[in-house]
Amino acid sequence: MKVFHTFLRIGLGVILLAFGLNKFLWFMPNFKFDDFPEAEYLFKAMRYSGAETTGHGYLLDLVGATEFFVGLLLVIKKWVSLALVVLMPVSVNIILFHVFTFFNPVYLVPAVLVFVVNTYLMYIYRDSYRPIFK
Numbered sequence: 001m002k003v004f005h006t007f008l009r010i011g012l013g014v015i016l017l018a019f020g021l022n023k024f025l026w027f028m029p030n031f032k033f034d035d036f037p038e039a040e041y042l043f044k045a046m047r048y049s050g051a052e053t054t055g056h057g058y059l060l061d062l063v064g065a066t067e068f069f070v071g072l073l074l075v076i077k078k079w080v081s082l083a084l085v086v087l088m089p090v091s092v093n094i095i096l097f098h099v100f101t102f103f104n105p106v107y108l109v110p111a112v113l114v115f116v117v118n119t120y121l122m123y124i125y126r127d128s129y130r131p132i133f134k
Helices: 004-026 036-049 059-076 082-102 105-124 126-133
Strands: none
Touching: 004 059, 004 105, 036 059, 059 082, 082 105, 082 126, 105 126
16 A cells, blocks of 8 residues: 555656646646636736736746645655645645636546545645644
């Protein structure tokens, strides 16, 4: 079972490293926002600080840096419990973005996968969180 947990931790870390780097280097194709103008507007607002493609925003850079940092911590197995706590709001927000603005099951699957693996790993590391609730 430890091998499975290690596989999940490293797999989640690699996914986060890839998607975090993508927010800086843009090597993956962009979403296709056909029939979803609200999602396109929100995505451009996060990336460019507005609906227009002028200027440069900070929000997607912050999310990308968080994903990259958390992914790195998971891969090198350093402060895993903290990394999982930091990742939880990001993973919830990824799901909410895809559910409420851009409902496309193809893009929703990785978001749900990240959330489920994050939640499962938090359950596995639950003993690390016990002092918080004392």
